[in-house]
Amino acid sequence: MTREETPGVRDIAIVAFAQTDVLRTTDELSEVEMLMPVLHSVLDRTGLKTADIGFTCSGSSDYLAGRAFSFTLALDGVGAWPPISESHVEMDGAWALYEAWTKLLTGDADTALVYSYGKSSPGSLRDVLTRQLDPYYVAPLWPDSVALAALQAQALIDAGEADESALATIGTRSRRVATLNSHAQLRGTVPQGDYAVRPLRTGDCPPVGDGAAAVILAAGERARELCSRPAWIRGIDHRIEAHSLGVRDLTDSPSTRLAAERAGVFERPVDTAELHAPFSAQEIVLRKALRLDDSVRVNLSGGALAANPMMAAGLIRMGEAAARIHRGESDRALAHATSGPCLQQNLVAVLEGDAR
Amino acid sequence: MSKEPVAVVGIGQTKHVAARRDVSIAGLVREAARRALDDAELTWADVDAVVIGKAPDFFEGVMMPELYLADALGAVGKPMLRVHTAGSVGGSTALVAAGLVAARVHGTVLTLAFEKQSESNAMWGLSLPVPFQQPLLAGAGGFFAPHVRAYMRRSGAPDTVGSLVAYKDRRNALKNPYAHLHEHDITLEKVQASPMLWDPIRYSETCPSSDGACAMVLTDRAGAARAPRPPAWMLGGAMRSEPTLFAGKDAVSPQAGKDCAADVYRQAGIGDPRRDIDAVEMYVPFSWYEPMWLENLGFADEGEGWKLTEAGVTELDGDLPVNMSGGVLSTNPIGASGMIRFAEAALQVRGQAGEHQVERARRVLGHAYGGGSQFFSMWLVGARPPES
Numbered sequence: 001m002t003r004e005e006t007p008g009v010r011d012i013a014i015v016a017f018a019q020t021d022v023l024r025t026t027d028e029l030s031e032v033e034m035l036m037p038v039l040h041s042v043l044d045r046t047g048l049k050t051a052d053i054g055f056t057c058s059g060s061s062d063y064l065a066g067r068a069f070s071f072t073l074a075l076d077g078v079g080a081w082p083p084i085s086e087s088h089v090e091m092d093g094a095w096a097l098y099e100a101w102t103k104l105l106t107g108d109a110d111t112a113l114v115y116s117y118g119k120s121s122p123g124s125l126r127d128v129l130t131r132q133l134d135p136y137y138v139a140p141l142w143p144d145s146v147a148l149a150a151l152q153a154q155a156l157i158d159a160g161e162a163d164e165s166a167l168a169t170i171g172t173r174s175r176r177v178a179t180l181n182s183h184a185q186l187r188g189t190v191p192q193g194d195y196a197v198r199p200l201r202t203g204d205c206p207p208v209g210d211g212a213a214a215v216i217l218a219a220g221e222r223a224r225e226l227c228s229r230p231a232w233i234r235g236i237d238h239r240i241e242a243h244s245l246g247v248r249d250l251t252d253s254p255s256t257r258l259a260a261e262r263a264g265v266f267e268r269p270v271d272t273a274e275l276h277a278p279f280s281a282q283e284i285v286l287r288k289a290l291r292l293d294d295s296v297r298v299n300l301s302g303g304a305l306a307a308n309p310m311m312a313a314g315l316i317r318m319g320e321a322a323a324r325i326h327r328g329e330s331d332r333a334l335a336h337a338t339s340g341p342c343l344q345q346n347l348v349a350v351l352e353g354d355a356r
Numbered sequence: 357m358s359k360e361p362v363a364v365v366g367i368g369q370t371k372h373v374a375a376r377r378d379v380s381i382a383g384l385v386r387e388a389a390r391r392a393l394d395d396a397e398l399t400w401a402d403v404d405a406v407v408i409g410k411a412p413d414f415f416e417g418v419m420m421p422e423l424y425l426a427d428a429l430g431a432v433g434k435p436m437l438r439v440h441t442a443g444s445v446g447g448s449t450a451l452v453a454a455g456l457v458a459a460r461v462h463g464t465v466l467t468l469a470f471e472k473q474s475e476s477n478a479m480w481g482l483s484l485p486v487p488f489q490q491p492l493l494a495g496a497g498g499f500f501a502p503h504v505r506a507y508m509r510r511s512g513a514p515d516t517v518g519s520l521v522a523y524k525d526r527r528n529a530l531k532n533p534y535a536h537l538h539e540h541d542i543t544l545e546k547v548q549a550s551p552m553l554w555d556p557i558r559y560s561e562t563c564p565s566s567d568g569a570c571a572m573v574l575t576d577r578a579g580a581a582r583a584p585r586p587p588a589w590m591l592g593g594a595m596r597s598e599p600t601l602f603a604g605k606d607a608v609s610p611q612a613g614k615d616c617a618a619d620v621y622r623q624a625g626i627g628d629p630r631r632d633i634d635a636v637e638m639y640v641p642f643s644w645y646e647p648m649w650l651e652n653l654g655f656a657d658e659g660e661g662w663k664l665t666e667a668g669v670t671e672l673d674g675d676l677p678v679n680m681s682g683g684v685l686s687t688n689p690i691g692a693s694g695m696i697r698f699a700e701a702a703l704q705v706r707g708q709a710g711e712h713q714v715e716r717a718r719r720v721l722g723h724a725y726g727g728g729s730q731f732f733s734m735w736l737v738g739a740r741p742p743e744s
Contacts, residue, residue: 009460056597062440063419068412068481069442072727076599083612085619086597086731087448090413090420090440099437099452105459106359131419135475136380139418240426240436258433340423345436 012104013223013230014097014215014351016045017319017326022185022211022307025121031065032077035117035212039078042113042214046226050079053216054109056086057100059093059116060311063128074117085109092116093213093315094238094276094337094347100217101236110222117212118310125208125310132340134243146205146279148341150197152250153281157199159251162284164199168192170280171203171305178302185209185307204280204305211309213316231322231333231351235263238347243340250342256289259348265290265334270350272297272324272333274317278304282343286336290348296334300324314338318349325353359458361741363580363587364702366396366573372536372687375474376567381416382428385470388569389429392466396573397584400430403573404462409439409449409469410691411726414481416472429468441595443639443726445469446570446694447733451593453574454735463576470569471689478565478690497562497642499728501554503607504644508556510608513647513662515556519547520665521643522561522685528672529682531711536566536687561643561685568689570696577741588702591719591742592623593735600728607729613652616732621654624719624736625743629654633736635677635704635714637697638723641684646670650678653723672712680704680712694724698735705739 018041026034043049050056056078060071071088080086085108089095093116100112120128126144133139156162171192178184185207193202216226223230239255239262242248260266273296277283283298292298299305301320304313314337321335332352339345368391370376376384385408393399406429408422418424422438429436441448446469453467482496508515523544529535530542550560580587596616598605617629626632638649647661655676656664664670670678679685681700684693701722703709709717719738725731 061420062413068414069727071440072442072600072730075597075730076602080598081602081604083596083598083610083615085595087439087452087595088441090438091422095437099439099455102452102455102459102461105461106455108359128419131413131417132423134424135416135418135421238435239433240423240431242427242432243424244427255433339420344423344426 010105010219011232012101012217012219013227013232014318014322015218015223015227015230016042016216017323018042018045019183019213019316019319020211021183022209022309024185024207024209026119026210031070031074031117031119034210035074035115036077038212038214039115042216046216048111048216050084051082053111053113054085055100055103055112056084057088057096057112057114059089059091059096059315060118061090063131064118064120064310066122092311092313092337092339094318097215097315097318098236098238098347101233104217104219110219112217113214114217114315115212115214116312116315118312119210120208120310121210145341146200147197148245149279150200151245152342153199153279155250156281156284161251162281167204167280170283174299174302174305177300178306181301181306183307184302187306200279206278206304206308209307209309211307211312213312213319215315215319215322227326229326229328229353231325231353234350234352236349237262238345240345243344245342251285253285253289253343253346256286256336256343256346256348259346260290263348263350265348265350268332270296270332270334272321272330274301274321275299275336276304276314276317276338278308280305285343290334314347321351325351360460360576362454362457362590363575364572364737365575365580365583365587366392366398367699367703368392368395369534369570369696369699370568371534372566372568372689374564374566376472381421381472381475382425384472384567385425385468385569386428388571389466389468392571392573395585398573402464403430403466405435405456405465406431407437407439407449407453407465407467409445410471411443411445412481415478415690416475429466441726441731441733443690444694444724444731444733445726446692446696447698447722447724448595450572450695450698451595451733451735454590454593457574457576464579465574466571467574468569468571469692469695471691472567473565473689474567497554497557500642501557504556504642507608507644507648511659511662517647517662517665518556518561518643519544521640521646522547524671525679525683525685528680528712529686532681535682536564557642563641563684563688566687566689568687568692570692570699572699586706586739588705588737589741591736591738592620594619595733597731600730608648609652610729612730613725613732616734617653620734620736630676633719633721634717635680636721636723637679637681637700639684639694639697639725640679641688643685646678649723677714680709680714694733697724698722702737705737
């Protein structure tokens with residue numbers, strides 16, 4: 001939905017963002033210990049305390065933690081006393097941000113804290129993600145996330161829209177620009193490597209890592225008080241596609257296109273895009289769906305090929321795009337998050353800074 | 357700023373049973389969704405977004421099942437959100453869906469919650485060992501029994517109160533065709549003679565494990581005007597959370613529950629809940645939580661809740677009926693249990709609760725809680741739209 005569609009609705013902005021360094025293993029840290037510095041950092045940026053926040057929403061997945069109700073302990077880290085107005089999505093934090101955005105739209109709150117986290121290191125992520133699939137017909141075969149992404153990459157190659165060297169270019173560029181991102185996990189010259197699953201080489205795949213992120217949202221004048229250049233959410237929408245890979249055209253992402261239309265992406269050019277494309281071929285699919293040409297700076301953070309903490313990587317895209325607006329490096333940015341195998345579910349937001 | 361009023365125009369649930377071996381998870385949720393749409397006389401195409409909730413993914417062994425369920429719920433091409441707030445999730449899910457309507461993001465939203473506990477083992481799902489943390493190997497009953505004990509000691513309630521609640525709820529369930537437990541030969545003596553599981557909680561004072569789903573169609577003022585049957589209007593809704601364990605926590609009557617109720621009452625203009633609210637569907641997985649929540653929700657003073665139960669006030673024909681449907685004690689597909697409370701409250705104010713209908717139910721509270729009594733979600737629905 002875009003702000004322009006319904007006159008009189010509140011302006012809501014991302015006013016602060018913080019993230020952890022993304023690391024291959026964080027054995028010495030619990031999720032709460034990983035999260036707390038990020039929560040303190042994002043609150044410090046605005047001078048707010050937990051008790052000042054109107055609504056809190058988080059995103060995470062029990063399957064990464066390996067136990068039920070894992071998010072309840074993370075809430076302890078927030079300091080939910082006295083009791084807070086709070087909710088949780090079992091999704092990437094980008095969708096927690098969406099829920100918080102709707103909460104602020106109703107006027108029930110003026111500020112929101114959104115956070116998400118994921119530790120992939122305790123398990124085998126490729127195996128764990130197979131449990132996302134149709135539990136009766138597909139999951140029992142254990143097709144892993146890299147194999148499914150390889151199907152998508154091969155479909156793209158078969159359609160003549162990419163070749164292996166084009167894929168390699170994306171991975172190389174992502175890790176080169178990530179040298180400027182101190183939080184990224186893979187930076188600089190990373191070998192393209194051997195085939196993981198043909199046609200994908202290790203360089204086409206995201207690193208497996210642990211990390212957390214948090215943002216603060218605020219409405220109207222409150223946003224201006226908390227941030228010198230708020231990143232206004234001009235539109236945000238998300239769409240899901242069919243689950244079965246057999247009924248989807250893997251070379252396209254109609255849900256991304258539809259979400260972008262509804263978020264108002266195509267009304268005016270964006271100067272920056274943060275795409276959540278864990279596999280190199282997915283960046284090509286997303287660029288096409290979002291009609292991004294070479295004039296748009298894509299994934300200056302390095303994107304998911306440089307750091308892909310599960311459940312936080314989408315929220316980090318929102319935060320990276322917003323932070324660029326905060327710093328005056330972008331005026332109109334697109335942020336994208338994905339969930340599910342082969343880009344099944346996609347969220348798109350348009351962020352803008354005040355005119356200069 | 358003004359919010360769009362939210363109306364419940366469709367309600368559907370499955371017949372809850374121990375094991376629905378005849379349907380997949382997708383088949384189960386679709387059944388409830390289809391019934392909610394039929395009630396609203398709408399089609400899948402009328403739905404703008406889907407908000408789905410359930411308790412831990414480990415209960416069925418499917419990670420983020422909303423991905424797999426997108427097709428079954430007609431969500432392809434639409435926004436789909438997945439909520440998880442432990443046992444309160446069914447209520448929270450409805451509130452997130454209501455928020456989409458209230459914020460005027462969407463006109464009509466399908467919301468659904470489910471659990472198919474027969475696909476897995478809930479006790480196992482709750483008891484995975486975690487390094488450096490206190491294990492909870494006795495399931496939920498082992499966690500809550502000491503808090504019930506604390507309530508009994510604090511209030512001086514006689515130890516007969518819990519069995520009265522269970523006897524009432526199981527009798528109410530006989531009037532609800534969707535309830536899981538239909539114990540036609542139930543007697544108070546049978547409840548009192550049932551085995552002690554977690555002292556003072558007896559077998560017949562605990563909830564069953566159910567397969568089931570519950571769905572609602574929520575819509576805006578325009579949608580309500582088109583609805584074929586009387587809508588239930590949301591007059592107030594809130595969520596509150598507090599930490600699981602800390603020195604200052606009152607596990608008998610958590611502050612988050614009090615704050616959540618106070619927020620709902622403020623929104624709905626409720627001055628005295630005992631006088632202004634006609635009936636309550638509250639989350640009572642262990643019988644003693646009825647008197648405990650009566651106090652926490654402001655229907656009785658501290659230490660007095662058990663007196664309402666003992667005096668028959670909470671009976672179906674009492675002055676403040678509680679759990680007319682049979683409650684969680686009779687039906688517990690965990691992820692759906694909170695939404696069933698919300699949906700039953702809406703059924704009552706729509707006058708469509710059938711044999712367990714309460715006369716003159718104009719304003720009814722739906723209540724859910726989860727975690728270690730740390731997550732609360734509630735809504736108050738009415739037969740008339742909110743003023744202003």
